[in-house]
Structures are given as structure tokens and as C-alpha cells.
Amino acid sequence: MGWTATLRAEEVAPGTAHVVEAGGRRIAVCNTGEGYYAIDDLCTHDGGPLDQGRLDGREIECPRHGARFDVTTGRALCLPAVRPVRTYPVRIADGVVEIDLPA
Template identity: 50%
Template structure:
């Protein structure tokens, strides 16, 4: 998936909201943090569970299974039991649409 995929129109994802997109290759979670958009792979690197069932606190998401924290902006693992980051994806706004792409294979 090296092409851009539309997630939503900008007005459809209000600050504090998130949306998960299944690209067929990955589940990608897109977050609106105070009007800026960030995308991370929706996977806890500790055990492969989904992150999006967890609570968002500032720019962090807390894994609902074991409490590992990840930075939504950078994908960094911030607390045990996760030690490896989750992947981040480029996000752009094109004609009012929020778009993401999986740049891992470029």
C-alpha cells in the first residue's frame, strides 16, 4: 500500500477522536490530537493486541490488555511490558480529506 488512502473528511474526525482503517495489510489507527492528525499501527508490540480499545491520555494510548503506553505522535513504547515501538504512518490533508499511506514498502 504505497498509495494514499482516504480515512475521512477532516470535519468527520473531531479533536480527541480516532478512527481505525483496515488496509488489508495493517490495521491503522488515526487520531486527531488538538487538530493535528497522527497514524499508528493498531497493535501493541508486547502481545499483538489492539491498542484502540485503550484510553487516550494527552498524546499517549494505553493498551487495554496490559497497560503498556505508546506515544501517538511517534509510536514509541513508553512503559513496560512493551519495549518496541509501534509503526507510524504518514498523514496528509488533501482536498479536505485525511489520508494515510503505508510507506514501509517504498
């Protein structure tokens, strides 16, 4: 698929995540205040929606059972999750968040 425009960067305030549907996926666009990151909106522990959790710096917490993930790498940071969440490259072009989606 390649680079896909999703939403305007200003729609995602620092310290928040916003879900977009792109390429048949639910993706959480996260603004850490230092940059934008895109991850699957799906906790690898039980499938919970990560966008509804708290984003603190680079860590997002699943609201269901407290699993945390690094939004920059997808790495699971604490139990009950052990598997990483998928991440996608992000760029800002003319104020729009674009995500590089696989074909």
C-alpha cells in the same frame, strides 16, 4: 502504495482514535487535538487493539495491560511494551485523512 484516502477528518473527534483498513493493515488514526497521526492498531506487547485504549494528548494506552505509546513517534513509553509501534505519515487533503503507506 503512496498516499491513501481513509476517512473524513471530522469522523475522528479530538482525543479519539478511529480504525481504518488500508493496504491490508489495521491502522488507528488518532486526533490529538493538535494534529492527526496514524499508527498500527496493534500493541507490540501482546497484539491488543490500540484504538480501544484511551488517547490522552499524544499518548495512547493499550486497554489490555496498560502499555502506552507516543502516537507521534510510535515510541513505547512504559512497560510491558518495549518495542515501538509503527507510524505512518498523515496529511489532510480536502477534509480527508490520507496516510502514506509503503509499497
